[in-house]
Amino acid sequence: MDEETKLFPKVPDYHKPGKPLVPNGFGVFYVIASTVxxxxxxxxxxxxxxxxxRSAxxxxxxxxxxxFxxxxxxxxxxxWRYKAFxxxxxxxxxxxxREGTPRMATYFFGKIDFSTIYFNGFPIGEVLFYFCIIPVIVTVVTNTVNQLGGLNGLETVCPSIVMVGLMITSSNYSVLLIVPLATYLTLAFFNVRGKIFVGNTGSFAAGITIASYAILANTEQTLLISILPYIxxxxxxxxxxxxxxKRATLTLDGDKLRSNHRRSLATLLAxxxxxxxxQLVVLISGLVTFSTGxxxxxxxLT
Incomplete structure (x- = not known):
């Protein structure tokens, strides 16, 4: 690990006494392992x-x-104004x-089959699904995953929990996430201990993995409930x-994190x-575990 950390830029860990420098960008290992x-x-x-x-x-x-x-x-x-897009x-x-099933179950409108929506013989429903619905899901989920970070473990443990939930509810596709999940859990082991950061490389890739997998496996409802703490x-x-x-900030007081405002989930709890x-990571991870459960x-039940 010591040799590898020399290859990655180091950034301060603002939530540790003395703000030690921690190698950043280890999410690249997740990207490489998953894609291979x-x-x-x-x-x-x-x-x-x-x-x-084809799904793979x-x-x-x-x-x-x-x-990338x-x-x-x-x-x-x-x-953020550019990163969000x-x-x-x-x-x-x-x-x-054309991956993903253009037939979605929604809480308010029941099941919608976009493949049956035509306008003058043109499959406008499928175009809407692939070029409007999917981009929105991918963009929103990736950004919410990326925003719930900043503490050692949040960017790795919480997405891993959601991945497990998605695998349980889509056994026919679960083989797609075996190595991605194993790789992210390995990174989580070091991330929780403050040895590495996965960076935006890891959080973006993990968020897009979760969103894309849910679309491929047609488990968007499971995804929505699982990421309620993220939302x-x-x-x-x-x-x-x-x-x-105003932006959310946590203040380090000794070994405790405090906040004088409620501008994020972490600052609300602190x-x-x-x-x-x-403790804060365990608490937030517990909320994600509950929502995924x-x-x-x-x-x-359905």
Whole structure:
């Protein structure tokens, strides 16, 4: 690990006493391992299960897009107004390969089959699904995953929990996430201990993996319930940024993290009670575990 850390730029860990420098950008290992694995799946399943093989190559393309866009952000530190739109490009592998089922179950409108919507003989429903619905899902999910970070473990543990939930509710596609999940859990082991950061390379790639996999496996409802803590966190952040021009910050007081405002999920919790970094990560991870468990329960009951 010591030799590898020399290859990665170091950034301060602001939530540790003394702000030690930690190597950043280890998410690149997730991107490499995941894409190599998915390409191999495409090769080995191409004859026996062509649909799964196509899904593997589509997911690999999405992960590569996510990793590159995250790496770009790590390099030039984009402003949020630009960063928020980067994941839009990651929908292309899904749309071009026409992967994903254009039939979605929604809570308010029941099941919508976009493939049956035509206008003067033109399949406007499928165009809407592949070039409007999918980009929105990918962009929103990736940004919410990226925004719930900043503490050692949040960017790796929480997405891993969501991946497990998605795998449980889509056994026919779960093979696609075996190596991505194993790789991210390995990175989580070092990330939780404050040895590495996955950077935007990792968080973008993980967010796009989750969104793309849910689309491929047609488990968008499971995804929505699982990421409710993410959505709540992003809603708090965006409301404060747009309405009050204020950003969320945590203050280190000894070994405790405190906050005098409620502008994110982490600061909301630290506002009412000071926590150590590990305690805060465990608490937020517990919320994601609960929401993911509820998603699995809803899937099992329906």
């Amino acid at each position: 694995y998915l390409f191999l799946l495409h090769y080995f399943y191409n004859d026996s299960s062509p649909n799964l093989a 190559i589509a997911l690999a393309g999405c992960v590569l897009f996510g990793g 866009l995250g790496l770009l952000d790590d390099w030039i530190d984009l402003r 980067l994941p839009l490009f990651a929908f292309l592998p899904l749309a071009v390969l 709540f966190n992003s809603s708090l952040i965006l409301l404060n940024v747009f309405l009050f021009r 506002y009412y009670h000071p926590f150590t970094e590990k 509820m998603a699995v329960l809803v899937w099992w």
